[in-house]
Amino acid sequence: MKLAIVGGKLFFYDGNRYTTLGGMPKIVDSFSPFFDQIVMCVPIRDGKFKNSEPLKSKNITFHRLPDYKDELEYAKYNIKRVIEINKCVRDADVVHIRLPSYEGVQGFLLAKLHKKPIFTYVSTDWQKISNITWDKGLKKLFAPLYGKINDLLIRLVVNNSVSFLLGIDLYKKYKKSGKPIYMGYTSSLSSKDTNKIKVIKRVNKKIINLLFVGRLAEEKGITYLIDAFNELNKKYKLTLTLLGQGPLEKEIKQKVEKLGLENKINILGYVSLKEMDSVYSKSDIFILPSLTDAMPKVILEAMAKSIPVIATNVGGIPTIIKHNKNGILIKPRSSDEIVKAVDTIIKDKKLRERIIKNEIDTAKSLSIERIIEKMVLQAKKDLNLN
Incomplete structure (x- = not known):
């Protein structure tokens, strides 16, 4: 056929x-x-x-x-x-x-x-x-x-x-x-990928690394993430990595420079799978602040790396993430919600460990x-x- x-x-x-x-x-x-x-x-x-x-x-x-x-x-x-x-x-x-x-x-x-x-x-x-x-x-x-x-x-x-x-x-x-x-x-996970999943402890070091993966476009809500990072940076030692390219790339770079965060926010563009694995392995919290979305593959990729996920409750995202069970759901268009969610994951060790355990089960079920x-x-x- x-x-x-x-x-x-x-x-x-x-x-x-x-x-x-x-x-x-x-x-x-x-x-x-x-x-x-x-x-x-x-x-x-x-x-x-x-x-x-x-x-x-x-x-x-x-x-x-x-x-x-x-x-x-x-x-x-x-x-x-x-x-x-x-x-x-x-x-x-x-x-x-x-x-x-x-x-x-x-x-x-x-x-x-x-x-x-x-x-x-x-x-x-x-x-x-x-x-x-x-x-x-x-x-x-x-x-x-x-x-x-x-x-x-x-x-x-x-x-x-x-x-x-x-x-x-x-x-x-x-x-x-x-x-x-x-x-x-x-x-984007093959059965080989899901068989290799391991539990890794996160957010237990001096510098906490936040990660966004996706198209640098209006619908991904990245400006809200940068505003949230600007507030969080006043409380914690953080970095933010933006992995992707898109029409907002120039505007995002200008915003980062205006806030004086060039040494804190890294815009990497597209990278190889090997480089992406390296970025995931160094990250502590994954954030996807989409204004609209379907069912982003990057959420499962982060889950498979045992990275706690924060994402907006839009589109198909709530069919993957169950709030406070295998991730944290937030409202779109709100930097305050991002700040609160990151605060929660950093401070609540029991919740963080529960999310990591449950998200691994989710990733394994969706090859x-x-x-x-x-x-x-x-x-x-x-x-x-x-």
């Missing part, structure tokens, strides 16, 4: 192998045992990208879609993109759509045209992201319309395919669709292989592919 995966995740080709950032290689590799052949129908950029990771399975091939850097370039190559997606889905036995992405929507429409069985994965609320990212100039004026259009596109796909939606908020928003719909999960296996088996059942 041949599976076509259609989405907007950017891959890189250096003349020898295909690579990408984040947990996508592990996700796609986890599909490989269930299909004879997998074709990735995604944008591809020639060249190398630092710290991107390759896929390992031998039954995965690639079908190149045009790369683009902005909306104008996307429109320029749209006809070519549709032609290539059509070739990809036409030759497949089943099509898997990854949303939000316009490539995914186009893949869905073409798969319907060819009467292919479809199952879909929606990773975040496209409408909310649209309103947050289109926040300047003319884009801000059209953001509500842009968000509504993207919401309608998601509904179109979900209403006409077997769908898995990441997090309880997305599930509740779209669950009235006509087709089977399930709450999806995500992880990417288990998640993908459940998704594929459910999709095959609903689509009568068994």
